[in-house]
Amino acid sequence: MTIKGKAYIAGIFExxxxxxxxxxxxxxxxxxxxxxxxxxxxxKDDVDGYFCAGDAPGGAWPxxxxxxxxTKKLRHVDSTETGGCSYIIHLGHAAEAIAAGKCSIALxxxxxxxxxxxxxxxxxxxxxxxxxxxxxxxxxxxxMCAMRHMHDYGTTSEQLAWIKVAASHHAQYNPHAMLKDVVxxxxxxxxxxxxxxxxxxxxxxxxxxGGALIVTTPxxxxxxxxxxxxxxxxxxAMKGPxxxxxxxxxxxxxxxxxxxxxxxxxxxxxxxKYASIYDSFTITVLMQLExxxxxxxxxxxxxxxxxxxxxxxxxxxxNTDGGGLCSNHPVNRGGMTKILEAVRQLRGxxxxxxxxxxxxxxxxxxxxxLLGVRHAASTAILERV
Amino acid sequence: xSEAKKYxxxxxxxxxxxxxxAAKEGKFMIKRCTACGEAHYFPRAICPFCxxxxxxxxxSSGEAxxxxxSLMRKSPTGPYAIGYVTLxxxxxxxxxxxxxxxxxxxxxxxxxxxxxxTDGAPLPFFTPA
Numbered sequence: 001m002t003i004k005g006k007a008y009i010a011g012i013f014e015x016x017x018x019x020x021x022x023x024x025x026x027x028x029x030x031x032x033x034x035x036x037x038x039x040x041x042x043x044k045d046d047v048d049g050y051f052c053a054g055d056a057p058g059g060a061w062p063x064x065x066x067x068x069x070x071t072k073k074l075r076h077v078d079s080t081e082t083g084g085c086s087y088i089i090h091l092g093h094a095a096e097a098i099a100a101g102k103c104s105i106a107l108x109x110x111x112x113x114x115x116x117x118x119x120x121x122x123x124x125x126x127x128x129x130x131x132x133x134x135x136x137x138x139x140x141x142x143x144m145c146a147m148r149h150m151h152d153y154g155t156t157s158e159q160l161a162w163i164k165v166a167a168s169h170h171a172q173y174n175p176h177a178m179l180k181d182v183v184x185x186x187x188x189x190x191x192x193x194x195x196x197x198x199x200x201x202x203x204x205x206x207x208x209x210g211g212a213l214i215v216t217t218p219x220x221x222x223x224x225x226x227x228x229x230x231x232x233x234x235x236x237a238m239k240g241p242x243x244x245x246x247x248x249x250x251x252x253x254x255x256x257x258x259x260x261x262x263x264x265x266x267x268x269x270x271x272x273k274y275a276s277i278y279d280s281f282t283i284t285v286l287m288q289l290e291x292x293x294x295x296x297x298x299x300x301x302x303x304x305x306x307x308x309x310x311x312x313x314x315x316x317x318x319n320t321d322g323g324g325l326c327s328n329h330p331v332n333r334g335g336m337t338k339i340l341e342a343v344r345q346l347r348g349x350x351x352x353x354x355x356x357x358x359x360x361x362x363x364x365x366x367x368x369x370l371l372g373v374r375h376a377a378s379t380a381i382l383e384r385v
Numbered sequence: 386x387s388e389a390k391k392y393x394x395x396x397x398x399x400x401x402x403x404x405x406x407a408a409k410e411g412k413f414m415i416k417r418c419t420a421c422g423e424a425h426y427f428p429r430a431i432c433p434f435c436x437x438x439x440x441x442x443x444x445s446s447g448e449a450x451x452x453x454x455s456l457m458r459k460s461p462t463g464p465y466a467i468g469y470v471t472l473x474x475x476x477x478x479x480x481x482x483x484x485x486x487x488x489x490x491x492x493x494x495x496x497x498x499x500x501x502x503t504d505g506a507p508l509p510f511f512t513p514a
Contacts, residue, residue, distance in 0.1 A: 129395040129405075130427035133508050134481045135457065140467045143455030151453070151492045196456045243425030243433040244476030247452055247469060372453075373479070 083368025
């Protein structure tokens with residue numbers, strides 16, 4: 001059984017807001033749901049599958065009710081919560097459900113307002129007494145990965161900075177991007193140190209907003225008017241310190257989710273024309289590129305340097321919307337926007353200055369949780385038909 | 386460094402109570418599986434490696450080396466250094482480094498356990514040996 005070719009992304013929407021003090025979180029979910037349903041050319045009453053994660057107020061059943069979905073028709077629900085990569089996992093789960101005949105038009109939503117107010121804390125795991133006092137945050141959990149990667153492989157702050165530089169080159173063309181100024185390696189190195197060795201410009205933005213997807217059957221997708229974008233491979237994985245044995249913070253669970261997705265798709269990283277790579281921090285991108293096989297482990301620094309990720313300049317255009325580093329990181333969860341820009345690239349709807357020519361194969365990959373502690377990863381490979 | 390930093394008291398539960406009881410006596414405990422011989426941290430009743438329930442408490446030497454660290458400079462309670470250390474007995478664990486110049490920490494540096502008080506059982510931290 002494979003999901004290859006069994007599901008298409010027929011509708012996408014990214015909320016243009018980056019700061020929404022005058023809206024409710026549920027309202028943002030409704031606005032992105034409406035946007036994606038209209039983009040697909042469907043009606044809300046067509047939706048028979050709903051997917052959401054921990055950002056949906058109250059979870060699935062309050063959201064389904066609030067959104068006014070057609071409960072006589074809705075027959076599949078999935079509220080898998082894996083942090084920022086939840087929506088990439090949802091995409092795979094929607095394809096599985098569609099392939100199994102459990103639904104035919106799936107709606108996936110993400111929305112929230114971390115810029116307006118503090119996010120509710122995560123529920124504690126079994127490790128809480130043994131870890132929570134030590135103050136692991138996103139910044140220092142990723143800082144610990146970067147510190148060890150530098151130690152083991154000689155990766156430098158200059159190399160990490162190139163990732164931000166590439167994102168900023170793309171963000172200058174995105175009218176909705178939070179940070180539109182093109183920056184240099186020196187700018188990144190001169191920004192304040194937040195959590196060694198990560199500088200402020202190694203970190204993504206904090207933004208309110210959201211996004212949504214419509215995933216459907218090949219038949220329904222072909223009856224609609226949008227360019228056809230097909231899911232051909234999907235993978236998911238998790239990683240943690242596992243009792244403290246053989247700790248290695250220089251790789252992510254992408255080392256397992258990536259090969260699973262590529263094997264299902266029947267292609268290799270060399271075939272990819274455009275890559276959406278979760279960029280919570282610059283180190284996140286570098287490690288994931290290695291883990292996905294775009295370069296060897298330890299060679300990510302060389303791979304990202306000298307503009308190799310800049311569209312029209314380098315070999316692997318990435319995050320052409322400006323990514324989380326410059327454009328948008330709604331609800332501190334970057335998985336949704338990774339899928340959205342990959343679909344825009346495959347449709348030919350990216351900004352002309354960053355549109356990849358003949359973009360027929362793209363990857364959207366992300367992590368959720370804390371890379372240096374416990375996390376999930378998910379990989380989706382998409383093809384323009 | 387901030388002397389007044391207050392740490393939360395462990396909640397504890399039946400699976401881990403013996404760890405915190407030992408901590409009150411200044412002992413740093415790990416768990417070892419008598420079936421597969423592997424030590425692990427944080428302590429579990431069931432060995433995470435072989436799923437045997439024949440796990441026993443063992444006092445750690447408290448000697449470790451720094452696997453990685455990061456100095457969190459932006460914090461409302463003042464800067465702090467988080468990291469992982471690898472115990473002489475094998476397992477690695479998350480901790481904070483205390484009672485030292487946080488800007489001079491190095492991967493591979495030798496450290497030792499030190500307990501800090503809370504309103505409940507004391508918490509283990511590490512400091513340069």
